[in-house]
Amino acid sequence: MSSPKTLYDKIWDAHVVSEADDGTCLLYIDRHLVHEVTSPQAFEGLRMAGRPVRAPEKTVAVPDHNVPTTPDRVNGIDNEESRIQVEALEKNAEEFGIEYYGVNDVRQGIVHIIGPEQGWTQPGMTIVCGDSHTATHGAFGALAHGIGTSEVEHVLATQTLIQKKSKNMKVEVTGELPAGVTAKDITLSIIGATGTAGGTGHVIEYCGEAIEGLSMEGRMTLCNMAIEGGARAGLVAPDQKTYDYLKGRPHAPSGSDWDAALAYWKTLYSDRGAQYDRELVLDAAEIAPVVTWGTSPEDVLPITAKIPAPEDFEGGKRDAVARSLEYMGLTPGTALEDVAIDTVFIGSCTNGRIEDLREVARIVEGKKVKDGLRAMVVPGSGLVRQQAEEEGIAEILKSAGFEWRMAGCSMCLAMNPDQLAPGERCASTSNRNFEGRQGRGGRTHLLSPAMAAAAALTGRLTDVRAL
């Protein structure tokens, strides 16, 4: 009998085309998602070498990072460089025969939202994209990770990647989540516990009762930030929720293919006795709604805490914290709940799905965004936007004073017109609080959609449980 395998081992083994003596493997790739920022040089490389795309039918392209999110974008993109990048993607998709969702297609959206939405993402697959948040797709039990542009070109040309296997790490979250605590709080709390390099060299499998209890949307939020913990990828074993989510999606299997796929998907779990190189256990009951206070996603604290001081840390982190606090304009000892904000951003591949918008609407229904605050909701895809309009969510958000935008990456990385001004402070449902991430000099506090909604109502970081 073969030795017990982890879910990661199983997916890895099923995709090895060849293996060298030193463990360097050629790994077959099932899906390649492409966006406009990290692909133009790769397509140019193919053209210069006269190489075709090996499997255009396994590749899908969508513009997301650069696109404006105001409705007037139907008239074209003003910024010339952005327009050129988006046009290059469209042209490359056409030339190489790749499915493409253009800016005015209702299926357009953030690449990591539309992959699952269209059924491109399925359990057991290997999925890559020139974007670190490809980890999102791990929610379906797919091995999914970000790659650089050279690797994008490699996958386009060969449908494989040169890889060495990572180590196995298990993160188990036991018990039930308390009220007001969401997938975002879990994933930030894990990074708070492990640090941003805690997962380096590992693929994390998330498991335990609290993870099983998450919806598919919640699992996507969880896996999305695996990269912020340094992990190559995050995984959740597929279950009935996964199958129910996928059934009937445009690119999901159907008919007898569905039955065959389902039978395979049901084998995708870690065997009893499978070995992990590292394990971490968290008790869901101990997790509180959290926010970040610094410029690294590991700078996480419960909303009830106070801003720490550099002296609370050791080694290189002490200098980093001093730098962070200066950048963030924060004083040690200040209660997080006393930190006033200027902007609320709800969206991104971390939290731009329908469930996130429903949660915000539930909290702000019949209430008003604090006077003078800029509050923006950017659905993750045109279809999320459409669904939110059909469910009456858009109306609730607009009545509360939120701007209701078109789909895109928006203020998560500010490559488009949605940016913070220097010194502006934002409660953001996105994934990175790096210096300048949301605009030069902008200050980012990462939190859940529920916490962002609470902050929008009060104009400061707020414990959603107290509302």
Next chain:
Amino acid sequence: MDKFTTLTGVAAPMPLINVDTDMIIPKQFLKTIKRSGLGKNLFDEMRYDDDGNEIPDFVLNKPQYRNAQILVAGENFGCGSSREHAPWALLDFGIRCVIAPSFADIFFNNCFKNGILPIVLPQEEVDKLMADAERGANAVLTVDLENQTIQGPDGGEIAFEVDAFKKECLLNGLDDIGLTLQKVDQIDAFEAQYAKQAPWL
């Protein structure tokens, strides 16, 4: 890709942990459709003020480090986004080697694809090289990939580890895609067998 064999050059000290790819090359410079020309915007927000003037205190603006070819940095260098613009910007500036106690995964891989050698060393050895680097242009390091050594300014030698396959590619400036396409028969065979096993894909 340019070969990497030996490199002798000035090392710039950057004693920061978690240097992320947004610091290395901010998002507004990712709108290019080319690989070249990013060097002037390397570390843009740390290197220039709001009016575009150089900040004299920033290490790469100091006269002794303007031609640095090596960077010595703190742990988890290159964390964050997968943007290959980060190694492109380093390369375009002239940096061919980064030495740190640890690197983020995607950035680490991206370096090798561009003829940049990222070297992982224990913290105490990085500290020593950091101290050497603080001495500026008088402290030239020599990185020898073939022999996997770094020679310090005072003659001391530090050995480093590197993946054998990646080393081979760097030493010979090999193109990954060309190498993989030599295995196209294996890929074809895999695909054929896979299509039978998983016809829904």
